[in-house]
Amino acid sequence: MHRVLIVDDEPFIIEGLYYIIDWAGLGLTIVGHAANGEAALQQLAAQQVDILITDISMPVMGGLELIRRAREAYPSLKIVVLSGYDEFDYLKQAMRSGIENYLLKPVNVEELRSTMASTVDKLRTSVSDRWTDEDVDILRHAIVYRWLTGAISPRELKERATALELPILARHYLAALIRSSQPSESDYRAARACVHHPQTLVLPNLTGETIVLYAAEEPEDMKALALAQLKPLLTELEGPVYLALGTVVEGARAAQVTYEQALDAVQYRLLHPGGGVLDYEALHQQEGEGEADMPAWEVYARLIAMRDKLQLDEQIAADIQRLLTQPGMTPSGLRHAAVELIVRFKTELQQLRSLEEPELYREELQQAAASASVIELTQVVQRVAGQTIDALAKSVKSPVVEQVLARIAADYRQSLSLKTLGQEYKVHPVYLGQLFHKEMGESFTEYLNRYRIDQAKQLLRNSNSKVQEIAREVGYWETGYFYKQFKKHVGVSPMDYRELT
Structure with a gap:
């Protein structure tokens, strides 16, 4: 030491x-x-x-x-x-x-x-x-990094740039970031070897990328120069490799803007798993304002009830790929969609186990929100799906109760009772009710009402349907009874809940 x-x-x-x-x-x-x-x-x-x-x-x-x-x-x-x-x-x-x-x-x-x-x-x-020269480089890099992150005054920047002979005092600036699949010092060395321009700085970034900052008096051809010098790295470094570009900006104070734009652009590697050029301006021209078209949860609920891990994994991968190709999709939009899926798995498990578990899937939610690739994002959601099925298999021991839970998830809109289910599964309804209460911690009717109310809450948040229509959609044909059950479980009326959310 x-x-x-x-x-x-x-x-x-x-x-x-x-x-x-x-x-x-x-x-x-x-x-x-x-x-x-x-x-x-x-x-x-x-x-x-x-x-x-x-x-x-x-x-x-x-x-x-x-x-x-x-x-x-x-x-x-x-x-x-x-x-x-x-x-x-x-x-x-x-x-x-x-x-x-x-x-x-x-x-x-x-x-x-x-x-x-x-x-x-x-x-x-x-x-x-x-x-040494290496010492001077380290100090230069520290000054430039503070400049790009807004942590240095213009006066201090000018003084230190002059003393350290930094070739950065110009009229226009353009930031580029190189990001390989395995960031290392060799990326930085390769970028330095590619750049042949007296007013260009190359430095390692704290987040793994290599920063290339171009400075010039005139803005013309700055982006073309960056592409000509840096695109060869897309095939030279360990792939997939990304070249993220900000826009050309004017004035030393705006250098932070082009750097932040390049950082924003590099996030789009989530949507482009094969590598390539990520141009901030082009990406945001394509960007849409709509929300992600989320997959229908009923499909997932059915697969969970069937305990079909393989098909569930395939469904998750297919839905994420579909979201990936949705027009106007952004990295944050795709991550948000994955987070919503994980929350639905969490809600489903808590409903079936009748437990509130605040820490459940917290780590996976954080991983999804920070995922850097589609593969990583898909694997996080698939892992949550598998854990959900495993947890349900451990928590529910009776096959007949599992059948009842699966039936509720699939047909909660229909008229369900212990009598009809008992006849269907050849179990006395009284015994079925006792077994259900023992394993689930609440009666069949309480569970069914709570499940329906949870579905109604989602519709109230995410649709413009009338309350009467939502009541029927979740299995209540009498609106008055729906109001009564909703207020019992939620504490407010459906209309008040919609306004609050």
């Missing part, structure tokens, strides 16, 4: 740093902390320290003096500045002292983690303690 000493006069900053990242996972351990430079020098003399993280402004002895004296006494010590001061003079002085990075408060977790990982690599490979 490499040893870290933290120096800051604000106790809550020190406390936060202890827990903000997984130090042990990076091969690091915090061996102590100090409130000023003088106390830090005492600790450096008393124990081995590999990395010093220090603030600039502190009482007794400030960070710059600490860095100077620590550098003289411990030449191999790695130093990272974490400061609330964003003045350029501090950066220049710290750079001359040979620091690893200059991070601003409040700390960016990913930037801190990346800096620590890079510093550990240097310690492990015994890189000489000097400001």
Whole structure:
């Protein structure tokens, strides 16, 4: 383990740093902390320290003096500045002292983690303690990333771009993102090899893509240049590979816009599993405003009742593919449709087991909302479907009760009673009612009414049908009785429920 000493006069900053990242996972351990430079020098003399993280402004002895004296006494010590001061003079002085990075408060977790990982690599490979070309690149990348994410002022950007010789001060900008199936440093190196333009920057993104930022005085041909230089990567890198493009924007302040557009475009890889160019402008011209045409739940309910996992998997895959080709479909729309399906599986299971389970499928819901590919999205929904069937198989032991549940799911609109079902399944209706209540925790009539009311709630939310029509649709031929049952189960009338939702 490499040893870290933290120096800051604000106790809550020190406390936060202890827990903000997984130090042990990076091969690091915090061996102590100090409130000023003088106390830090005492600790450096008393124990081995590999990395010093220090603030600039502190009482007794400030960070710059600490860095100077620590550098003289411990030449191999790695130093990272974490400061609330964003003045350029501090950066220049710290750079001359040979620091690893200059991070601003409040700390960016990913930037801190990346800096620590890079510093550990240097310690492990015994890189000489000097400001190398690689060090300058890391600092350049940090400045550009802060610019693209709106975390740096125009004045500071201009100063640092000049000092670091960043070729980014131009009139127009275009951001592109390269995303392969297995993002790695080789993607970044390949992109750098493809780009031959004096005002273009290539840097790794924290989310796995490689950022290519074009800068030019005139907007003409910027997109054509990006396509000509970067499209070869679609076949060179490990596929599927995506090239996402923002739009050409004017002014340094708008660079964040083209970067965010490229980030938006790369999300469309969910709808284009084969890779290719994802042009923000073209994608949003095709985008529709309608909601996803959700599949009929009755099909799923029947397959669940039949415990047919294979056919259920096929149905899910077919429906997601159908949604994928729906005109105007967006990544968020497809994810939302998958989330709705999972919620329906959850509701179905809770209804059949008569239990409220808030944590049920929470992890799967999060996975569906963050899925990056159609295959991943499909597999999450299929896994939920399989778990639903398995849970029902464990929770309902009696075959005849399973038959009753399946019959309700398929024919809840019809007139159903224990007498008719008992005759059909050759079971005495009294015994059937007792068995149903024992295994389901409620009577047959209570379960049937609750199931019908749940279907009515969905129709009230998702259709414009009249209340009388909905009552008949879910099996109530007397509207007054439907109102009574609805208020009993929901607490409000059907009309009030529709207005509330």
